[in-house]
Amino acid sequence: MTRFCTYFLVMLFAISLLQFPAYAAAKKSKRAKPAARHVLSYAKNSEAMQLAQAIAEQENLDPEWVRTQIKEAKFLPQVVKLMQPGPVGGKKNWAAYRSRFVTPTHIAAGVAFWQANKDVLLRAEHEYGVPPRIVLGILGVETIYGRNTGGFRVLDALATLSFDYPKEHPRREARVTYFRGELAQFLMLTKQMNRDPASYKGSYAGAMGWPQFMPSSWLKHAVDFDDDGHIDLWQSQADVIGSVANYFKNYGWKNGLQATPNMVLESKTVELENGVDDATLYPVDDNFFVITKYNNSYYYAAAVLELGAAIQQAIGEEIKNGQTKN
Ligand SMILES: [Ca+2]
DSSP states (O other), X not given: OOHHHHHHHHHHXXXXXXXXXXXXXXXXXXXXXXXXXXXXXXXXXXXXXXXXXXXXHHHTOXXXXXXXXXXXXXXXXXXXXXXXXXXXXXXXXXXXXXXXXXXXHHHHHHHHHHHHHHHHHHHHHHHHOOOHHHHHHHHHHHHTTTXXXXXXXXXXXXXXXXXXXXXXXXXXXXXXXXXXXXXXXXHHHHHHHTXXXXXXXXXXXXXXXXXXXXXXXXXXXXXXXXXXXXXXXXTOHHHXXXXXXXXXXXXXXXXXXXXXXXXXXXXXXXXXXXXXXXXXXXXXXXXXXXXXTTSSOHHHHHHHHHHHHHHHHHHHHHHHTTOSOO
């Protein structure tokens, strides 16, 4: 080895020694600042244990069982983050909102769902008076026909929203009352289904299955539409269809109304903002407002209708082109 080579290697080693501690220190300093940690579980939360007692009394459940379930619940910081109120005073944008839901992906998935479930969709229309396009619109907007049903443990999401709802939210108190009620209903539902509460997955708000039913909606409106003895809004597409149709029937869906009539002079309109552009005057009837019972937003209801109409049109074109039987 030449002297130059030895010198070079010694220098390289010295440089690496100088650099390595700096690298290690930088890594360490990153590690030294963990995100602020909250209680990880609700086992030692006295408010949670008080609610467990109240739920047990109110729903006539075994207090020890309710406590055990709520002790199992974990705090989910992402849920608090996702529930933060949006910016105040910002203009809504119907065109942007619509473009998120009326997409080629949604329409193709809706057509496939229709083809797989045509008979059940028509049976639901016959029984509940709710047309297939509405059920198709809801399931597309909610979860793209079961693709995104949510990965949060429902027990954790509902406990987090019951005990750690964002403090800055303007309607915090009412929302906390609501989520505590949903937590109670959720435990009732799991008892009915005879399934471990910790095994349910859903949205960050605790909505479950293809139609994203909250626990109280599940108990009130879900139906066993394939008649197999239990209700399953994850695995049974028939139960999903029947439950959505029954939900609308129970909220006063009027058979025969369009929800969004073609422009007729006497029809009512709602105003949908389009950011800085002119607002859209959207024609509506009573059924439009029934859709807002599923999600209290005109933009949501209009998106459900538009997606349903787009799927219906695509089905019509397929039938015309002879690509499907019947
Ligand atoms: Ca069933």
